[in-house]
Amino acid sequence: MKEADLIKIEAIQIAEAFNIKKLRAEFGIEAYSSSPSEIFYTLGNKKRYLYIFDYGVVVFANYTEAKKKELINFLQNYTTTAVHLDLFEEYRIEIDKTISKVVIKNDYVLVPYVDPSVLRIVMLNIGQSVALDYYEILTNELISSSKEYILELELHGKLSISKINLLKYIGKVLNVKNSIVDNLYILDDPNLVWDNEELNLLNRHLKTNFDINPRFKDLDYRLGIVEDNLRLFTDVLNVRESSRLEWIVIILIFLEIMIALLFH
Template identity: 85%
Template sequence: MFDYGVVVFANYSAAEKKEAIAFVKNYASTIVDLDLLEEYRIEIDSNIPKVIIKNDYVTVPYVDPSVLKIVMLNIAQSVALDYYEALTDDLITSSKKYIQELEHRGKLSISKKNLLKYIGKVLNVKNSIVDNLYILDDPNLVWDNEELHLLNRHLKANFDINPRFKDLDYRLDIVEDNLRLFTDVLNVRESSRLEWIVIILIFLEIMIALLFH
């Protein structure tokens, strides 16, 4: 099990996996209501000189705990990216709704409180990615082992780990840019409202002065 909540199994039956997940859920602080799954096969062929990476399996000359860990790490990162991609898609969909409202109505109907909640959600997703996914850094395990380094590099390429991470970061930047725009629009709205309040107060003050003069 990885820090970001992904559980990876090797040679577990369906019943064993179900039992293990049920056990882990008892201690989980947040349950993700998404069916995220990645299956990847490891084949062993002692006659090959180096690893062979395919879309749905990898062939290695031998398997030891280090090889397993590298394969499981990349699977876990791929599933975690699936999760954050789904969250980002939801954020972008919400953002598009407000942009279309600006385009067609020339104003935003969202309240300042709900906008702040939305900002908090975006920042929470981005901070969670930064805190949990060390995708751009190679694990310490591969530093002094050329075979593991190559295995890790090829698996990252196979799962498109780095491009997906960069695309995710780019899309979150777009959402943040939209948030800055929404905040500016709301600030203008609040400023305009305050100006009208000041004008009304001045008007009332003048009327009271005239009535009681």
């Protein structure tokens, strides 16, 4: 296949978030389209394409390694909490003018033509897939740590974690949960598919191919399990604190009685 008939796409999770407003103002090139949560660029006379999302993902199309590294270094100036998990996904678009409709494969999509709208749909779905990879890792870490505490309860009937560390753990869980909720819009269909049946079909096929909706539902289910565990841990901690307060009261009463006896 000719190089002109092939577009290589790569999505990378660089950070937890981008400052989209500042990045757009300082990038120096007019965006093809943008919103408060994303920016899409066509560069090099539509030879290269760039899609940046506020949830920390950047998607490259037809970028050389040198150009890609250069841009990643530039984007680091606009990140919030860099991610160093080597999270990326590759895909490609193959153009075949002899076909009449889109054909979706595991690692590429075959299209009769390509334009910025087609690029945006493909790059959007790949970006969503990488973002879900990141949230899956965070959720798995929370599940694993909560299992350790549950095992401790099973073996020893108590939790050794301190109140401060438990509160930190609760904060971490809520932070992940809020981050996912804030980015719920990644599941929404982009406006450009509403009046275009071909783009709508492409978008739906890609969502199915990358298991976008099932993966998000699984994330929500697993976070629900973690939240149930948090309620259990909080109840155990409250019982422990109540017991400690009861002993303090008993000791104070005992001391008061002893002092009264000594003075009488």
